Amino acid sequence: MKPNKNRRLPSLLGVLFAIVLIAAACGGDDGDDGDASPTTAPAESTAPADDPPADDPPADDPPADDPPADDPPADDDNTIRLGIMGECEGAFGGFHEDVVAGATLALINGAGATSTSADTALDGFSGASVAGVPIELVGIGCGDDTADRAIQEVRTLVEQDGANVVIGPLSGDEGIAIANYALDNPEVTFINGISGAQDSTLAVRAPNFFRFNGDGAQWNAGIGDILYNEGGWRTAAVIADDYGFGWTSAGGFVADFCAAGGQIVSQVFPPLGTTDYSSFVQQLPNPDEVDGYFWVIGGTGTNASLEAFLNAKGDLTGDQHAGNLFFSPALADALGTDIAGAYVGGFASLPGDITTPEIEAYLASADAAWDTLSGGLTGNEPGPPSTALGFGFAYGYYTAGLAFVQALEQVGGDMSNNQAALREALSNLELQAPYGPITLDENRQAIVDTFVAQLVLDEASGEIVQQTVAIIPGVDQTFGGTYSTETDPPERDNTACEPRDLPWQGNSIPVIDGVPQR
Amino acid sequence: MISLSARNVAVALTCVALILLPAFGSDFFVDFVATRTLMLGLAASTMVFLSAYGGMVSLAQWLIFGVAGFAVGNVVAESGRGLNLGWGPWTGVFIALVAATLLALLLGILSARSTGIYFLMLTLTYAVVGFFFFGQVTTFSGFGGITGIDPPGFFDDRPKRLYYAALVLSMLAYVGFRAIARTPFGLALQGVRDDPVRMSSLGFNVQLHRTLAFTLAGFVAGLAGVLNIWWNGQIDPTSISIGPTLDLLIIAVIGGISHLEGAWLGAFVFIGANIYLRDIPFLGSIEGLLEERLLAEERFNTVIGLLLLLIMLASPDGLAGIIARIEHGIRLAFRRSNPEGDGSSLRTNGQ
Amino acid sequence: MTSNAAVTQIESHRSLLWLESVTVAFGGLLALSSVDLEVVEGDRLAVLGPNGAGKTTLFNAIAGDITPSEGKVLIKGVDCTALPSRLRPQLGVARTYQKTRLFPGLTVEDNLYLAQTGKQRRHLSLWRNAKDAELRAKAREAAGMVWLTDQLSAQVADLAHGQQRQLEIGIALVTEPDLIMLDEPASGLSKGERERLVELLEALPVDSTLILIEHDMEVALSVADRVVVMSDGEVVATGTPDEIRRNPLVHAIYLGEEAAS
Numbered sequence A: 001m002k003p004n005k006n007r008r009l010p011s012l013l014g015v016l017f018a019i020v021l022i023a024a025a026c027g028g029d030d031g032d033d034g035d036a037s038p039t040t041a042p043a044e045s046t047a048p049a050d051d052p053p054a055d056d057p058p059a060d061d062p063p064a065d066d067p068p069a070d071d072p073p074a075d076d077d078n079t080i081r082l083g084i085m086g087e088c089e090g091a092f093g094g095f096h097e098d099v100v101a102g103a104t105l106a107l108i109n110g111a112g113a114t115s116t117s118a119d120t121a122l123d124g125f126s127g128a129s130v131a132g133v134p135i136e137l138v139g140i141g142c143g144d145d146t147a148d149r150a151i152q153e154v155r156t157l158v159e160q161d162g163a164n165v166v167i168g169p170l171s172g173d174e175g176i177a178i179a180n181y182a183l184d185n186p187e188v189t190f191i192n193g194i195s196g197a198q199d200s201t202l203a204v205r206a207p208n209f210f211r212f213n214g215d216g217a218q219w220n221a222g223i224g225d226i227l228y229n230e231g232g233w234r235t236a237a238v239i240a241d242d243y244g245f246g247w248t249s250a251g252g253f254v255a256d257f258c259a260a261g262g263q264i265v266s267q268v269f270p271p272l273g274t275t276d277y278s279s280f281v282q283q284l285p286n287p288d289e290v291d292g293y294f295w296v297i298g299g300t301g302t303n304a305s306l307e308a309f310l311n312a313k314g315d316l317t318g319d320q321h322a323g324n325l326f327f328s329p330a331l332a333d334a335l336g337t338d339i340a341g342a343y344v345g346g347f348a349s350l351p352g353d354i355t356t357p358e359i360e361a362y363l364a365s366a367d368a369a370w371d372t373l374s375g376g377l378t379g380n381e382p383g384p385p386s387t388a389l390g391f392g393f394a395y396g397y398y399t400a401g402l403a404f405v406q407a408l409e410q411v412g413g414d415m416s417n418n419q420a421a422l423r424e425a426l427s428n429l430e431l432q433a434p435y436g437p438i439t440l441d442e443n444r445q446a447i448v449d450t451f452v453a454q455l456v457l458d459e460a461s462g463e464i465v466q467q468t469v470a471i472i473p474g475v476d477q478t479f480g481g482t483y484s485t486e487t488d489p490p491e492r493d494n495t496a497c498e499p500r501d502l503p504w505q506g507n508s509i510p511v512i513d514g515v516p517q518r
Numbered sequence B: 001m002i003s004l005s006a007r008n009v010a011v012a013l014t015c016v017a018l019i020l021l022p023a024f025g026s027d028f029f030v031d032f033v034a035t036r037t038l039m040l041g042l043a044a045s046t047m048v049f050l051s052a053y054g055g056m057v058s059l060a061q062w063l064i065f066g067v068a069g070f071a072v073g074n075v076v077a078e079s080g081r082g083l084n085l086g087w088g089p090w091t092g093v094f095i096a097l098v099a100a101t102l103l104a105l106l107l108g109i110l111s112a113r114s115t116g117i118y119f120l121m122l123t124l125t126y127a128v129v130g131f132f133f134f135g136q137v138t139t140f141s142g143f144g145g146i147t148g149i150d151p152p153g154f155f156d157d158r159p160k161r162l163y164y165a166a167l168v169l170s171m172l173a174y175v176g177f178r179a180i181a182r183t184p185f186g187l188a189l190q191g192v193r194d195d196p197v198r199m200s201s202l203g204f205n206v207q208l209h210r211t212l213a214f215t216l217a218g219f220v221a222g223l224a225g226v227l228n229i230w231w232n233g234q235i236d237p238t239s240i241s242i243g244p245t246l247d248l249l250i251i252a253v254i255g256g257i258s259h260l261e262g263a264w265l266g267a268f269v270f271i272g273a274n275i276y277l278r279d280i281p282f283l284g285s286i287e288g289l290l291e292e293r294l295l296a297e298e299r300f301n302t303v304i305g306l307l308l309l310l311i312m313l314a315s316p317d318g319l320a321g322i323i324a325r326i327e328h329g330i331r332l333a334f335r336r337s338n339p340e341g342d343g344s345s346l347r348t349n350g351q
Numbered sequence C: 001m002t003s004n005a006a007v008t009q010i011e012s013h014r015s016l017l018w019l020e021s022v023t024v025a026f027g028g029l030l031a032l033s034s035v036d037l038e039v040v041e042g043d044r045l046a047v048l049g050p051n052g053a054g055k056t057t058l059f060n061a062i063a064g065d066i067t068p069s070e071g072k073v074l075i076k077g078v079d080c081t082a083l084p085s086r087l088r089p090q091l092g093v094a095r096t097y098q099k100t101r102l103f104p105g106l107t108v109e110d111n112l113y114l115a116q117t118g119k120q121r122r123h124l125s126l127w128r129n130a131k132d133a134e135l136r137a138k139a140r141e142a143a144g145m146v147w148l149t150d151q152l153s154a155q156v157a158d159l160a161h162g163q164q165r166q167l168e169i170g171i172a173l174v175t176e177p178d179l180i181m182l183d184e185p186a187s188g189l190s191k192g193e194r195e196r197l198v199e200l201l202e203a204l205p206v207d208s209t210l211i212l213i214e215h216d217m218e219v220a221l222s223v224a225d226r227v228v229v230m231s232d233g234e235v236v237a238t239g240t241p242d243e244i245r246r247n248p249l250v251h252a253i254y255l256g257e258e259a260a261s
C-alpha cells in the first residue's frame, strides 16, 4: 500500500472533498432545472460505447429521468420505442425466446411487423407501425428472475435505450419491482408480460402499469369449487413453495375452496430448492385425516415432494390430490397412473386439448411467422413456433403486445400528453384474445377466463394426459373481497378462509372433448 | 518532499473528473453507471480494506451491505412485507448503520480466530445463512422482499444528488481507509496481516484487531447498503444471495484486492462490461464459433470470466496492480535519469 | 494478571524464569520432556544442542507460543503456563524467531515502531499523538543498533536475508525487555556481522537477562556465562562455558556430531 508516501494525501483530498460538497449543492440544483429540457446529443464522450442492445439505435435521446413529473414527454413526435423485458437467465431463462416471440407475434399480427430471423425472435423485427406511427424495438431486457436485475434491465431499456413503452416482465418479484419503477417513471407505459404477483397491481397500483393476465391466485380460481362440489372434499391440506408465487397460488386455492365451504386443516411451506421433502411431508395430515391435498411445488421439487409423500404416507390417488399448474402429466412417469383423476389449476393460455377457430388461427399465425423457435417447451431445441406460442409464457406477452397494438389503433397512434389517450384506451380495452376475452379492473388488472383441468388416463396410449374440464369465466383479482387494497399480499397462510359468494361460482363452463359448452 | 506520486495525482484527477461528471455526462451514465460504480466500489472497498490491510478476504461484506438495506426497508416502508414501521428515512439510516455495525461486530467476534481460506469459507457461510434468514423470517422480509422503498425527500427523484452522496462517501472512505493505514491501529492491523504470531508475542490482541477492523468495514458497507437501497428502491433475499456476493469478490479481484482504488476501478469495469459489452459484434462471432446461441447473460458471464482471467494472468493484483507497475516503471526511468530522486523508495505491496 | 499468579515456590519468586518439569508433546513425540530450568536476573544463558533437540520448543513454551502439556512456567513469579503469548511483553519478555517473523508489508521503521506499541493500549488508536515522535525516535535508534539506519524507509520485503535477521533482533531489543530470548541470531549473518553481533550482545545493559540459542559455538560461548545442553527434549548438561567445553558427553552428542557433519 506504499503507506509512507501518503502523508499529504488526506489534506489534498480534503480540499477536493470541500469542492465536492459545494458541487453537490450546485449539482442538486442543476438536477432541478437542468433536466427540464431534453439533454444533449447522443455522443456522450464518457460512455465507453453507446450502442443499445437492439440493432437500430434510437433516433432520439433517452428521456431525462429526474423530476419526471414536470418532464415533457420526449416523444411528442409520436415515435414509439418499445422495450421487451424478458428473462434470459435464472429459473425461467429457458423461456426467453418464448416470451420475446409472444410480444413479437402481436406486432407481426397487429402492426405489420416482420421478424428479422426465421428461427428466432431475439434478433428483433422491422416494419411495425400502427396508424402510420412506426414502432421500433429499442432493446430486449435480460432478467434473471431477481428483482434487482429486473430494475437494472428496465432502467437500461428506459434510461439508456429510451424506451417509452415496455412489455414485460416474466416473473412475480420482477413484476413488483417494475410496477414500483413505473410509479417513479410516469412517462413510460408498462404492460406486464406474464408475471403473476398480486402486489404488482393490487398493492402498487401504478397508473401506467397494465396487466392483461391473471395473477397466481386467479389462475387457481374454480378448482376449489369443483373439488368441494364434485370431488366431495370438505377439508384440505396445502403444501406450497415458500415464496411469492407459491403463497399466491396457494392463496387462490384457499380463497376458492373456503368460499365454497371447505376448511384448510394444514399448510406447509418448504423452502425453494429443498431436495429432501420428507420432514415437510411428515407435517401433513395422514390420508385418513383429510379429504385431500393441494400441491404448489414447482421445478425439480414437484417429483421429489410427491415421492416423499409416497414413501411417508402411501399411495397418491387422483381423488385425493390436486395442484396448481406445476402438477403436470409428466408426474405420472415417475409416480404411476393412480394419479389419474387429479385436478390441476389453470394458467394464462388454455391446454392444447381445447380448440376454437380463434386458437387455431393464432397458432397458425405463429407457424407462419417463423420456421422454428427454440423455446422452453422444446428444451431450447428448434421446434414448431406454435408449441412455444401455445404455452402461457409466450401467450401472456402476446396478449400484452396485442393490447398495446389494439389500444394504439383505437387512439390513432396518439402518444401525446404523456400517452394519456393510449392509457385511457388500454384501461377500457375489451381485448378479444385467442384464448378468451380480457378486460381490466380499476387497478388495471385483468379479469380473465381461467380453466380447470384433470389428469386422465388415455386408454389408447396408456399414458396420463391433461384434459380441460371447465372454463371459469370472469375471474377477478379480489376473490369476492378476500383480497383488497387493504389486505396484505398473500404470504404463507394469511389468506382468510371464509365462505363467500364468488362471481364465478356456478358459472363454470364445462368443456367436453375440447369444446367449451358456452 | 513531494508526495504527489503518480498514484495520488491520478486519484486526484479522477476525483475532479467525477465531481464535474454530471455537467457533461448523460443522465443515464451518471445515474446508472457512475452512481452504481461508486456504490458498489464503496462496498468493494471494505472488502479490499480488510484484505489489503487485514489479510482477511471477507465474503460477508455483501451480506452486511444487504442487512443495511433490509433495515432501511423495514423501518421506512409503510406497507407490504417486513415490519412496516413507517418511520422517517433518516431514522432508517441510523438504524441501518447501527444494525450493520453490530452485525459486523458479531460476525467479527465469531470469525476473528480464522484466517485464510477458513475465514473465506466462514464468511461465505454467513452470506448463505443471511440469504435464508431473510427468506424464511417473514417478520423482516420473506422471499418476496421489501419493495417501494423511497429515499429521503432530499434525494427522491434527484439522481444527481444521490450521485454526489455516493461520490462524497466514496472519497471519504478512500481517504479514510488510507489515512487509517498510517495510524497506530492501521499499522497494527497490517502487522496482524503480515504475521499474527509475531504480533501476539509483541503483546497485540490479534483477534481484537481483526474484530475491530471488521466492524469498521461493516459500518462502511452499511453506508453503501443505504445508498444502494435508495437507488434500487427494493431489496429481497436474492439481492444478497451467493451470486451478487461473488460479484463483489469479482469486482475486488478485477480491480486489485490489494489496492483500495481497485475497488472502484473493478466496479466500473464490471458494470461497464455488463452494460456495454454484451452486444459488441465480436461476441456475436464467438457465438457463431460456438455454434450455439449464447443468451446475453451467459455471454456476459463468459466475457466477465475471460476478462477476469486475462487480468489475473497479466497482473495477479488486478487492474490497480497493472497501473501501479506502470507507475513503478516510469519512476524507475525517472530516477535513473535523475539519481537524486524524490527520496521516496519504491516498494511493492506486501500482499 | 498478578491476580491469577500462583507463586508456589519460594525459589521461584526470586528467579526471573522458573521452569518446572515442562513437557511438550507433538503427538507421540516428546519435544520437551520434564525440563527444569531456572534463570536469574542478569544471567547470560546459552542453550546448545543438535537439530531437533527441542531448543526452539523450549522458547515456544516460555514465550507462550505453545502451551506445555505438563509442568509450569513462571516468569517473575507469575504462573504463565496457560497465558497467551500476548501477555508476555508486559512481563518484560521479548524473543526472536529462528525462522524470521517480520512484517514484510511495512518499512523497517514501522516494524520497529509497531514492536513498541504492542504493550500499550494506544495500538488501538486511530490518532497519532506526541508519544509517537518518541517511539519513532526509539525505532530509529534501534535500527542503528542493528545496522539498519540506511534502510529505515525500505520495505522489509525488499531487504536482504541478512538484513532481515538483523531486524529480527532489532524488534526484540527495541521493546527494552528484561528477558531477551534469541533463537539462533547469528544464522544468516556474515562473519563480520557475527562479530558485531557479539559486541552488541555484550554491550547490553548488565541487568538485562539473555537466553541464546546458537549453533555458532564462538558466538554462544563468548557471550554466555552459563550453558545448558539439550538432546532429545531433555537437558543433559549445564555448566560454565569451560565446563561444557570439557564435558565428554557434550562432545559425544553435540560437538562430535558437529565435527562429523
Ligand SMILES: Nc1ncnc2c1ncn2[C@@H]1O[C@H](COP(=O)(O)OP(=O)(O)OP(=O)(O)O)[C@@H](O)[C@H]1O
Pocket (backbone or CB within 6 Å): C026, C029, C031, C049, C050, C051, C052, C053, C054, C055, C056, C057, C058, C098
Ligand atoms: N509444531 C510442531 N509439530 C510437530 N512437531 C514439532 C513441532 N515443532 C517442533 N517439532 C518437533 O519437535 C522436535 C524439536 O524441535 P525444535 O524445533 O524444538 O528443535 P531445535 O532444537 O530447535 O532444532 P534446530 O536446531 O533444528 O532448530 C523436532 O523433532 C521437531 O520436528
Ligand SMILES: [Mg+2]
Pocket (backbone or CB within 6 Å): C055, C056, C057, C098
Ligand atoms: Mg530451533
